[in-house]
Amino acid sequence: MSFKIAIIGAGSVGFTKKLFTDILCVPEFKDIEFALTDVSEHNLQMIKAILDRIVEANRLPTRVTATTDRRKALEGARYVISCVRVGGLEAYADDIRIPLKYGIDQCVGDTICAGGILYGQRNIPVILDFCKDIREVAETNVKFLNYANPMAMNTWAAIEYGKVDTVGLCHGVQHGAEQIAEVLGAKSVKELDYVCSGINHQTWFIDLRLNGRPIGKDELVAAFEAHPVYSRQEKLRIDVLKRFGVYSTESNGHLSEYLPWYRKRPDEITRWIDMSDWIHGETGGYLRYSTETRNWFETEYPQFLEAASKPIDREKRSNEHASHILEALETNRVYRGHFNVRNNGVISNLPQDAIIESPGFVDRFGINMAAGITLPEACAATCIASINVQRMSVHAAISGDIDLLKLAVLHDPLVGAVSTPEEVWQMVDEMVVAQAAWLPQYAHAVPAARERLSTSQVKTREWAGAARRSVRSIEELRAEKAALKQAG
Known part of the structure; x- marks a missing residue:
C-alpha cells in the first residue's frame, strides 16, 4: 500500500x-x-x-x-x-497562573475549567x-x-x-481498563470486557466483565481499596466510584478539575490528591511535567x-487508536475502540450535538458506533454540565463573542464552585489580554478588556496553589532516573 x-x-x-x-x-x-x-x-x-x-x-x-x-x-x-x-x-503557563489568582486550582487545565x-x-x-x-x-x-x-x-x-x-x-479508556484488570487480579487486560461511554475525560465503565463474569460496584470498590498503590493515588476516583456506582476513566488529577466538589477549597484539595506523580492532582502538574520533558529532550x-x-x-505496538484505525480502514481487519464523534443518537440521554466518546468498530466502511447506550443518571448529569460549557466555548471561539466566552467560563463546574461572577469577568479579561497573540477572533475586544482591567476593583492574590512543585533541573532529573534504575 x-x-x-x-x-x-x-x-x-x-x-x-x-x-x-x-x-x-x-x-x-x-x-x-x-x-x-x-x-x-x-x-x-x-x-x-x-x-x-x-x-x-x-x-x-x-x-x-x-x-x-x-x-x-x-x-x-x-x-x-x-x-x-x-x-x-x-500560553499554557497563563492557563494555570491567571486562574490561580482567582482561587481556581487546576491540575491539568486542558479540557474544560478556565x-x-x-x-x-x-x-x-x-x-x-x-x-x-x-x-x-x-x-x-x-x-x-x-x-x-x-x-x-x-x-x-x-x-x-x-x-x-x-x-x-x-487513551484514557485504555488506561482505565488496565487499572481495573490489575486490581481484579487479571493476568491480562484481554480478560476484561467492558462498555465505556460518556464524553472525553468523563467516560464511565458502565458494564464490566472479567472472563465473562459481571463485576459489580461493591467488588470493584473493594478491589481498588485493597490495592497498595491505587488506594493512595486514586482516592478521588474511588470516592466517585462509591457515589456514582461506576468507575471513571480519567486520572485522579484530571477528574478532580471537572467536578465542583473536590478542588473548591485549598484545605480540601490536599485531602483528595496524591503527590507521588503529577497526574494524581498536583497543582499545575502537567505544565511542570511538560516543561521538564521539553528540557530533558x-x-x-x-x-x-x-x-x-x-x-x-x-x-x-501501543494501544493508541490511530494505527489500529488505519489498519482496519485499509486492510479490513476489524478494530474495536472508543472514539470521539458527534452523538447523533449513540448515547440516548446526552445532547445530540455533543461530542461523545463511546465504543465503535472500524472496517473498510469506516467507524461504526454502537448505538442505543444509556448512561446512569448521575454520569449523564455530570457530562451534560461539561457539554453545555463546551458548546458555549466553541460558539464563542467561532464568533469572537467575549461575553459568551465569559458565560462559558462562569458555567464551568469548578469555576462556579470557586469564583463570583465579578471575578470570572475580570479573569477572562486578563486571560484574553495576556493571550491576545493567539486569539485573533478577540482582537476587537482586547482594548476594552485592557481598559476594564485598569479600573477594576476586584481583588486577586498571588497564589502558587494548594500543591505546587517547582520545575526540576536536568541534574535533578538525571539523579532521579539513576536512583530509579538502581532501585529497579
Missing part, C-alpha cells in the same frame, strides 16, 4: 515517534509517506532525524518529509493527524484553518484524526464548522537519536 499521512504539530516529539512506530508495525504500511509539519523548524528537524534513523535501522522504504509549510504537507494526504498545542508552554476553555479559544481558529487546507488539497475522502486537547471542543469545531470527516482519539537529544537505531518491536 502507498498513501500519505500528514502529522500537524509533529514537533510533539515523543508522541510523534510513538504514532510513527505504531503505524509501521502494520506490514502493509512500509511504503507509505509521512509528511511532518510544525511551526518550529527546530523541532521538525529533530524529530525528522529520529524518524529517518528508525527507517534506516529497519531498512524500510518509508518516506519522511518535514516542512513548516502546512499546506504542502497536507497535499494528497489520505489521513491527517493533529497533536498541536497552540501557544505552546508560554485553562481548558482558553486553550480551546486558541486552538479552534487554527483547527478551522487546518480544515480549510484539508478540504482544498488533501485526498477527497480524507480522515482527520484529532489527538489535541481540548478534545471535545476541537472535534466539535472540526465537524460542525470545519466540515471535515473527523474523529477524536484519546533538548538536553538529552543524542540519547533519543541513539535509541532510534533499534529495530521496531511489533510486540510493543
Whole structure:
C-alpha cells in the first residue's frame, strides 16, 4: 500500500515517534509517506532525524518529509493527524497562573475549567484553518484524526464548522481498563470486557466483565481499596466510584478539575490528591511535567537519536487508536475502540450535538458506533454540565463573542464552585489580554478588556496553589532516573 499521512504539530516529539512506530508495525504500511509539519523548524528537524534513523535501522522504504509549510504537507494526504498545542508552554503557563489568582486550582487545565476553555479559544481558529487546507488539497475522502486537547471542543469545531470527516482519539479508556484488570487480579487486560461511554475525560465503565463474569460496584470498590498503590493515588476516583456506582476513566488529577466538589477549597484539595506523580492532582502538574520533558529532550537529544537505531518491536505496538484505525480502514481487519464523534443518537440521554466518546468498530466502511447506550443518571448529569460549557466555548471561539466566552467560563463546574461572577469577568479579561497573540477572533475586544482591567476593583492574590512543585533541573532529573534504575 502507498498513501500519505500528514502529522500537524509533529514537533510533539515523543508522541510523534510513538504514532510513527505504531503505524509501521502494520506490514502493509512500509511504503507509505509521512509528511511532518510544525511551526518550529527546530523541532521538525529533530524529530525528522529520529524518524529517518528508525527507517534506516529497519531498512524500510518509508518516506519522511518535514516542512513548516502546512499546506504542502497536507497535499494528497489520505489521513491527517493533529497533536498541536497552540501557544505552546508560554500560553499554557497563563492557563494555570491567571486562574490561580482567582482561587481556581487546576491540575491539568486542558479540557474544560478556565485553562481548558482558553486553550480551546486558541486552538479552534487554527483547527478551522487546518480544515480549510484539508478540504482544498488533501485526498477527497480524507480522515482527520484529532489527538489535541481540548478534545471535545476541537472535534466539535472540526465537524460542525470545519466540515471535515473527523474523529477524536484519546487513551484514557485504555488506561482505565488496565487499572481495573490489575486490581481484579487479571493476568491480562484481554480478560476484561467492558462498555465505556460518556464524553472525553468523563467516560464511565458502565458494564464490566472479567472472563465473562459481571463485576459489580461493591467488588470493584473493594478491589481498588485493597490495592497498595491505587488506594493512595486514586482516592478521588474511588470516592466517585462509591457515589456514582461506576468507575471513571480519567486520572485522579484530571477528574478532580471537572467536578465542583473536590478542588473548591485549598484545605480540601490536599485531602483528595496524591503527590507521588503529577497526574494524581498536583497543582499545575502537567505544565511542570511538560516543561521538564521539553528540557530533558533538548538536553538529552543524542540519547533519543541513539535509541532510534533499534529495530521496531511489533510486540510493543501501543494501544493508541490511530494505527489500529488505519489498519482496519485499509486492510479490513476489524478494530474495536472508543472514539470521539458527534452523538447523533449513540448515547440516548446526552445532547445530540455533543461530542461523545463511546465504543465503535472500524472496517473498510469506516467507524461504526454502537448505538442505543444509556448512561446512569448521575454520569449523564455530570457530562451534560461539561457539554453545555463546551458548546458555549466553541460558539464563542467561532464568533469572537467575549461575553459568551465569559458565560462559558462562569458555567464551568469548578469555576462556579470557586469564583463570583465579578471575578470570572475580570479573569477572562486578563486571560484574553495576556493571550491576545493567539486569539485573533478577540482582537476587537482586547482594548476594552485592557481598559476594564485598569479600573477594576476586584481583588486577586498571588497564589502558587494548594500543591505546587517547582520545575526540576536536568541534574535533578538525571539523579532521579539513576536512583530509579538502581532501585529497579
